[in-house]
Amino acid sequence: MKKFSFKYFSIFLIFFSSLFVSCLPQISVKAGNSDSADVSFTTGFSQNTAKTLKTLMGLDAxxxxxxxxDILSLLKSAGVQNPKAELPSSTEISADGKISPFSNNVLCKTGILSKSENSLSLTIGTSQILAFYEILDDEAKSYLDLMMIPALIGEKMTAAEYRELLASMYGPAFADEITGGKLTVSLSSPDGKKTLKETISLGELFTKAETRWELKY
Incomplete structure (x- = not known):
């Protein structure tokens, strides 16, 4: 499979905004009537987390x-049509667009998103994270390795243990933001009449073998 460059690591950060956020991140997916779906992402970092992240990525303060x-270009490269992006501040972002064809999108090929005639699902777990990791190039992998996600280091741990691991490397404030934040997932049917909306703590998300959200319509 084709290896994707460091730019795709940014897409990973947007989709898995839970890696670094302190505000309430959200992933919304609305199924289309054909082989498509509308997707939107919203996330943001605290100033302290942004500072740590810049250091890890080798960026100037x-x-x-x-x-x-860059975000618009990345979304287009990922197969998102008519992408839109807004940056309310230097540490916040919201983006949306249409995935079409749905079945050929990188997030679908890795099992993160799936869709049938009467269902839509989003899955985040060990196999999905590993599948996405494998299509990254070595540079992108090196940045993702810094987060020591249990699925990538091959260790099972609780959310508390994951927090302790991050705190030992990057300090308690950074660890608390990652594991203590919450991710909201929203799924909608093509006509918008059926929806599913749930929130999960990020510490729980990254220490569970798999978390799956499915909407049937």
Whole structure:
């Protein structure tokens, strides 16, 4: 399978915004009537987390983590049509667009997103994280390795143990933001009449073997 460059690590960060956020991140997916889906992402970092993240990524302190033109280019490269992106601040981002064809999208090929005639699902777990990891190039993998996600280091641990691991490397404030934040997932049927909306703590998300959200319509 084709290896994706460091740019795709940014897409990973947007989709798995739970890696670094302190505010309430959200992933929303609305199924289309054909082989498509509308997707939106919203996330943001605290100033302290942004500072740590810039250090890990080798960015200058004054450099923005996200650039609108880069995000739009990345979304297009990932198969997202008509992408839109807004950066309310240097540490916040919201983006949306249409995935079409759905079945050929990188997030679908790795099992993160799936869709049938009457269902839509989003799955985040060990196999999905490993599948996405495998399509990254070595540079992108090296950045992701810094987060020591249990699935990638091959260890089972509780959310508390994962927090302790991160705290030992990057300090308690950074660890608390990652494991203490919450991710909201929203799924909608093509006509919008049926929806599923759930929230999970990030510490729980990254220490469970698999978390799956499914909407049937």
């Amino acid at each position: 004054s450099s923005p983590i996200f650039k609108k033109e």
